Amino acid sequence: GAGVSQSPSNKVTEKGKDVELRCDPISGHTALYWYRQSLGQGLEFLIYFQGNSAPDKSGLPSDRFSAERTGGSVSTLTIQRTQQEDSAVYLCASSLGQREQYFGPGTRLTVT
């Protein structure tokens, strides 16, 4: 079946601009996660959704970062006023309850 999909695959933006990253989880998966992968920090947890609510958003690095999930499916991660340190690969994952997480291919964000 279809896996987790993310768009865009690559995004180049100027410092100070806002960006939106999209994630389509595996159909029927109730849980959705965002992680960030960068050379200096490795893989970091950002936020977790159960249905449309986010019981754990403790990994968001600043108030410039926000995320929402609608219809228990698609999620959008928004970064406002992007900074160069936001450059990273943003990975989305989904799972059925607390079972193993399946990851999408990621969005590579470059802030110039």
Added chain:
Amino acid sequence: AQSVAQPEDQVNVAEGNPLTVKCTYSVSGNPYLFWYVQYPNRGLQFLLKYITGDNLVKGSYGFEAEFNKSQTSFHLKKPSALVSDSALYFCAVRDYGNNRLAFGKGNQVVVIP
């Protein structure tokens, strides 16, 4: 807090030889342990997991891992490495009741033909 250590940066192994990638973990309760593999410019692919039961778990592509509670380890193994196994391997852990995964820094595996 939950954490994972993968002590080696790179593991080099000759094709056909056994492959071992080391992982130790720290959690406050019972661990849920995972191994993922990442190929260049790709997302993470799930290999195997330990939740409960037998300490030796088998996963995809001939990989297995052994859970050792006393040593808090979950080493990944493959009896005979292939060149196509060259990739970045991540160990991850989460506490029961906690949904976020904590990842190790990753190990680059290089299988030499």
